[in-house]
Amino acid sequence: MEKRESGNGESFYPKIIAFCCYYCAYSAADLAGSLRLQYPPTVRMIEQPCSGKVDIRLLLQAFEDGADGVYVAGCMDGDCHFLKGNIRAKKRVNAAKKILDKVGVGGERLEMFNLSGSMGPRFAEIANEMTERILRLGPNPLNTARAERARKGEEGDPK
Incomplete structure (x- = not known):
């Protein structure tokens, strides 16, 4: 895994969350492992019964909790095991993208x-x-803001 420097000179290893549909995307991840295909350890998978179970709140919470990047992986268009779950997921992802743009996360x-x-x-x-994209974009602005507050001795994250 390539190490990159963040804006403040510290090492940056992105944290990427992948919400994966059990029937298709998670099976694809399992197949990738069986085939011994290499992908960065920066990706953390969360198995979902359907990509349609991922709501906007969950996507935004992932960023608030420190993810630098997030993706939802669902069934092929028109092939969802729950009929329209992947279509709902795509609409929610697009709505969440607009919110992330408005709040400055991107x-x-x-x-x-x-x-x-x-x-x-x-x-x-x-x-x-996704790892390359996030390395190019740098750390989540919410994480860098928290780190800056901590350096200045301000009250940090209540967690």
Whole structure:
């Protein structure tokens, strides 16, 4: 994993959360592992029964909790096991991107991908693409603001 410097000269290893549909995307991730395909350890997967279960609040909470990037991986268009879950997920991702742009985090840190269970190599590509994107964008602005407050001795995160 390539180490990059953040704006304040510290090492930056991105934290990327992948919300994966159990039937397709998670199966693709499992296949990528079975094929021993390499992708960065920066991606942390969260299995979902359907990508349609991912709501805007969950996406925004991931960034608030320190994720530098987030993606939702669901079934192929028109092939959702729950009929329209992936369509709902795509609408929610687009709405969350607009909110992230408005609050200064940046909508480009969030993305939606469609996969079938047989697309293990594509899952690894997506993990690499998102890692490169986040390395290019740098740390989540919310994380850097917290770190700056902590350096100045201000009251930090209540967690």
